[in-house]
Amino acid sequence: MKAAAFKYLRAENLDNAFDAFAEYGDEALILAGGQSLMPTINLRLAQPAVLVDINHISGLSGIEQSGEKIQIGATTRHFELANSELVASKLPLIASAIKHVAHRGVRNRGTFGGSLVHADPAAEMPACAVALGATLVLESRAGERRISASDFFLGVMSTDRRPDEILTSIELSADGPGDVWAFRELSRRHGDFAMVGVTAKARRASERLEDLRLVVFGCEECPQISAVAASLAASGQEPVAIAQAVAEELNPMTDLTGDAETKRFQARSLIEQSLGDLLEGRADG
Amino acid sequence: MKDSNRIIGASLPRPDARRLAAGRGTFTDDIILPRMVHMALVRSPYAHAMIKSIDTRKATKAEGVVRVITGEDLADICSPFIAGIEFLPNMISPPQYALAPTEAAWQGEAVCAILAESRALAEDAAQLVLVEWEELPAVVDPVAALKPDSPLVHSGLESNLVMTLPRAEGDTEAAFAEAAVVVEHSFEFGRQSGLALETRSVIADFEPAGRRLTVYQSHQTPYQMQDVYARHLGLDEHQVRVIVKDVGGAFGLKLHAYPDEMAAVAASVLLGRPVKYIADRQESFASDIHAREMTAAGRLAVNGEGNILGVEVDVLSAVGAYSVYPRTSVGEGIQAVQFTGAPYRLPAFKGRVRVVYQNKTPTGAYRAVGQPIGCVVIEQLLDLAAAELNLDQAEIRRRNNLGPADLPLKAAGGLEIEDVSLDACLTALLNKMDYEKLRRDQDEARRQGLCRGIGLATFVEQTAVGAGLYGPAGARISAQEGCSLRLEPSGLVRCATSATDQGQGTLTGIQQVVAETLGVKFDAVTTEDGDGGSTPYGGGSWASRGLSVGGEAARLAAIDLRRKILGAAAAISQETPDNLTLSGGEIFSDGKSLMALSELARIVHFRQDTLPSDVDCEMNVTRHFLPRKFPYFMANGIQASYLEVDLGTGAIKLLDHWVVEDCGLVVNPLLVDEQLRGGIVQGLGAVLYEHCLYDSSGQILTASLADYAVPLASEMPDIHVVHVENPTSGTGLGAKGAGEAGTLGAPAAVWCAVNDALRPLGAQVWKQPFTAAHIIEALRSANCPQEASELFEN
Incomplete structure (x- = not known):
């Protein structure tokens, strides 16, 4: 057409x-x-x-570090994130996840901010932004507004962005010592939207995961931190038990790739593997 | 060892590949004619609805609109399609109109055409057409469609049954009674589509003063379409010329007459202006033929040694809203039955096919028509029997393969088989894949908790079908292929063939046959295809006939032209023709160079005055070939798949794939290998990814490439190709077809491999495509634990 x-x-x-x-x-x-x-x-x-x-507005694109913060301009393209040494060393979760974002042609033009504002429940970047505790910076005639990624996503392709606002940049914390991350995605073919995906960030201390921020995506209406995962991990539960508990709590939407039961089944497996990745510091993606 | 000077058998790259890679192809959409208008269609949003009225007033006045046409406007100039089969008089086939006048029977059936200065303007106007619909109940499920109280797919039908065809040979009752093991299962096959990279495209140019119609079309057979356009538009056939330029893939889906394309051609007749219609991807999903939707129940009886005693198969084939014109939609179901067990000795056979209409997109011939389904059914049943008997899967196949003692054969399933090399292919396969070692690897993997499977799929492939198929059906389709050769004054050769090339490399193969048979260099020949007005009349491209039939016509033409050339050379040099040979573009007498072909060509074209008046200077020959000794040439082979099933997610990872194929003489190994690989990838798409999904009201859910998953390179395994060459005696060339073997055998290999992987768990898949959801469904119904480590401990 x-x-x-x-x-x-x-x-x-x-x-x-x-x-x-x-x-x-x-x-x-x-x-x-x-x-x-x-x-x-x-x-x-x-x-x-x-x-x-908005592609020609100066200042909306680029990746910069200031202190322990990494600032990513909203129109920074996926391939720039994939090629950035700063992202590779300070935001390895993003560096790993970006390989799952569609195909090279799409990554050449698609933008980080665009992916967040579009808010597809099966997209990788919104889930990563939530897991990493990103802060989104929105601008309008009225001025600047900052909102955490956890509060930004409201539903299927629905966000807190007001019609007169532009997402201009995204602020993330650089990985520090002891930080571990995981990213696992199941898709029909490499590059497809996720059937189910899991991404997580935590601090590993004495074989336990602290401040676990685990997000299951491609499943529910929008990415959110699993509170159950965080509390069970903090109390030292085994991955298999955490995975079971998180999967049971999920409320997956049926789509062409599977019904709720299928997705819960798949999520359980991916969560368990992701927790294993975190505990063993295995950043395999 | 092959002679290194030989052209036939050499892996030559396609001369046209450079042109296409450079972006210099001419596809139908690249053609722009003066005064051309563009067509967009209003298609039914409902799977089944009556058209109460169509208000085109606003659309007609919209910017750039030249004319808006409905079914009523075409009633007097264009007769509907009715695809029947003369030897099946009870087959029901409702008329299909270029634009449905009163009733739409699938979501996507066209009802109104807008002709405008651009496609975008035509689409703008299409939004302004107001159709008053009365929605009717949609028939979607094929089983429900057969119930006496089912709503009807068309209001004019008496039932939704298209036809039923039973077949029985031998005493199956006795076979099952005396069997040591009887296994049975039902299998489901999802709808898929051919999905050519270039969508369907047509430009019709009707010149009213002389009533001449020229059509440029992305199609497999211009000859068939000339007949269709002439008859349905009331034109004289010799005034209709269909020209097929470059085609970006066809796979059977461009073999049919489509109502929307007919509407574009009819619109050109109405307007007296060229009309272009290019199906976009979304309407392709809703209107290109679909294929394969079927359920098949199979039952197999074997004795204690695993020898087949009898097989039964019952197929329900769902073909959508119409029987596609002019080849019908019943071939898929008929071939699924015929090919169940075709490679094996079958003392007794009982089969039945029922074909049913439903309010979905019509289905038609797609690469390997029905054969992959018959292959899956028998290969699955054999594996089930082997498991019961504790026999190895390769061994049970060897015990049942047709061998020299059985051949030639009129098989119980109805096929005629001249000569196949099944044991040789099986042996070659087991060697190539190192079967014993792979089985040990599989065991080792299982000990580590990895669920891996090996699947084997023996197949026979019906290629180069002759007049026996469409002749008795009463279809106006030629099975004969032709070739014209013309010696140019420079000594170079033009070849025009009725075979058409949609990217397979058929023309390259024909060029090789002509060059070697004639005795000139490969580059001394150019080829041309697809001009229905000037290339020799023939079938075009279907049923893997390009090299096997078209190549033989080329060989015969080259022999004749060589005879003429040597006759003229003999007259010029006062030798006897028998002493002369033509090789590498040079004429030799008893091994001594006599003259260059270019010198002879100059004389026969420009200096006839120097020759006696009885010397034949007419260096132009046309020959045709039709398979007569056999109704078709049966190629054969075997495929194997090695894969891993992730029990946690239901994902399948293809690890390796092998094919051993006997397509007779291999004219160009490079091209045949890629035909096999491409075909296998399409077969893997069928079994793992591709699915035209509908909801219960008949709405298609997969009308974009985001939702309809085709196989991508990243998921494909290495595909190892081995040839066994067993030339057919039906031609001098010896080539059988090779176009469908890959698509035919790959699904069954994966079916067998997945079920080989799952068998120790007591789980089994039963419907393709094997989505992760279906794998999980299979694991759950067998109550498998999700922890892989627990699975293989016993």
């Missing part, structure tokens, strides 16, 4: 974009990497009046 006609507006700065939001309201859509949006428009599932291209 061919896209229905739309206006194209190339924003040179945030103000251009805010002007468009003021004029067109929710008839305006933001174009970043376009890897989800353009197919939707080409299938005429979305027929926006105007596309606001």
Whole structure:
């Protein structure tokens, strides 16, 4: 299919974009990497009046370290994360997970911020942002707003972003000593959205996992930290028991790849393996 | 050892590959004609609905719109398709219209066409067409479709049964009574589609003054389509010319006449302007033929040694809303039955196929039509019997393989088999894969808690089908292939063939046959295909006939042209033709160079004045070939799969794959190997990934490449290819077909391997594709613990 006609507006700065939001309201859509949006428009599932291209706004892209914080610009492309030495050394979970994001062609254009705002429940980056405790920075005419990733995702392709806001950057904490992480994903084929995925971050101390932030994705409406996993891990439970408890608590959505029972079954296995990865410091992805 | 100077048998790369890789192909969508308009369609959003009214007023006035057409507009100029079979008079086939006038029977059936200055404008206008629908109950489930109280797929039908065809040979009752072991199982096969990289494409250009129609189309057979367009539009056949340029894959799905393509051609007749219609990927999923949807119940009787005593198979084939034109949709079910047990000695056979309509996309011929299903059924039953008898899976196959003493054979399932090399292929396979060692590796893996399986799948492959299939059916489809050769004044040769090439490399193979048979260099020949108005009449490309039939026509033409060349050379040099030979583009007399072919060509074209008047200077020959000695050439082979099942997630990892194939003479090993590999990948897609899913109201759920999973390189195993060459005696060339072997055998190899892996757990898969969810379903129904380490301890 061919896209229905739309206006194209190339924003040179945030103000251009805010002007468009003021004029067109929710008839305006933001174009970043376009890897989800353009197919939707080409299938005429979305027929926006105007596309606001934010790719040329300076300052929205790039990866920087300041102290123990890593700042990632919203339009930083997936391939830049994959190629970044800073990401590899300070955010190894992202470096590992990024290989599961679609295929090279998509990674060449798709953006980190775009993936978060799109909020596909089976996407890798939203789950990683939650597991890593990312802070999202949103800007509007009214100024800057900061929100934690755990609070940002509200449901299937639904976030706390207001229609007049642009996600401009994402702040993450660099890995420190004792930090361990895990990323496991089951997909039909490499590069597909997850049937089920598990990602986790923790501190390993004397064969126990502290501050375990475990997220199961591709399953529920949006990524969230498993409180059960954290408390059982802190009390020194075995991975098999934690996996069982977390899986039982899941409320998976049925999709084309499986029903709730199937996904719970698969999640249990991936959780157990991920906990093993954390305990053994095996960063295999 | 092959002679290194030989061209036939050499692994030559395709000359056209460079052109295509450089982006210089001409696919149908690359063609732009003056005054051309673009077509977009309004398709039924319901699986079954009556069309109460269509309001096109707004759409007609929209920007760039030239005309909006409904079924009513085409009623007088375009007759509907009815795909029947003359020898099956009870087969029911409702008429299928280019644009459905009153009733839509699948979600995606076209009801209105918009012709506009661009495709985008046509799509804009399509959104403005108001159709008043009356939704009717949809028939989706094939079993329910056969119940007496089922709603009907079309309101004009009396029942949803298309036809039923029983077959019995020998005494199956006695066979099952005296059997040492009887095994039985039901198997389900999901719907899939052929999914060519280039979607269906057509440009129709009707010139009203002379009533001439030229159609550019991405298709496997321009000849068939000329007949279809002429008859259904009331045109004279010799005024209709279908030209097939480059085609990006076809796999059977571009073998049919599609109503939407017919609508584009009819629209051109109405408008007197060229009309382009390119199916987009979404409408491809809803309107390209689907295939394979079937359930098959099988039952096998063997004696204490594992020898087959009898087999029974009962197939229910669900074919969608129409029997596809002109080849019908019943071949899949018929072949599934015929090929159950075809490679083996079967003293008694009982089969039945029932074909049923449903409110889904129509199905049709897709690579290896029905054969993969028959292969799965018998290979699964053999493994079940082997397990009962504690026999090795390779051994039970060896005990039942057809051998020289059985051949030639009219098999109990109905097939005629000339000559097959099943034992040789089995031996070659076991050697290549080091079967004994692999079994030891499998045992070792199990001790480590890894669930691995080995599967074997013997197959026979029906190729180069002759006139016996479509002739008695009354279908206007030629099984004969032709080749024209023309000697140019420079001594180079143009070859025009009726065989068509959709990427297989058929033309390269034909070029090799012509060059070697004639005695010129490979580069001295160019090939052309696909112009229904000027290339020799023939079948085109279907049933693996390009080299086996088209190649033989080329060989016969090259022999004739060589005879003419040597005749003229003899006259020029006052020698006798018998003393002359043509080799490497040079004419020799008793081994001594007499003249270059280019010199002879110059004389016969430009200096006939120097020759006696009785010298034949007509250096243009056309020959045709039709398989007559056998109804088809039966190729054969065996495949093997080695894989691992993750019991925690249900994921399957393919570790290795082997194929040993006997397609007779191998004209080009490079191309045959890639045909096999490509076919195997499609077969692996069928068994592991591809599935056209519908909901209970007949809505397709997998209409994009995000939802419909095709196999990708990252998941494919290495595929090891071995050839056994056992040339057919049905031609001088000796080639059988090779196009479908991969797709035919790969699913069964994986079925057997997965069930070999799961058998110690008491679990078994029974429906393809083997999604992770189905593996888990199988494990759960066998009450398997999820902890792999617990599984193999006993």
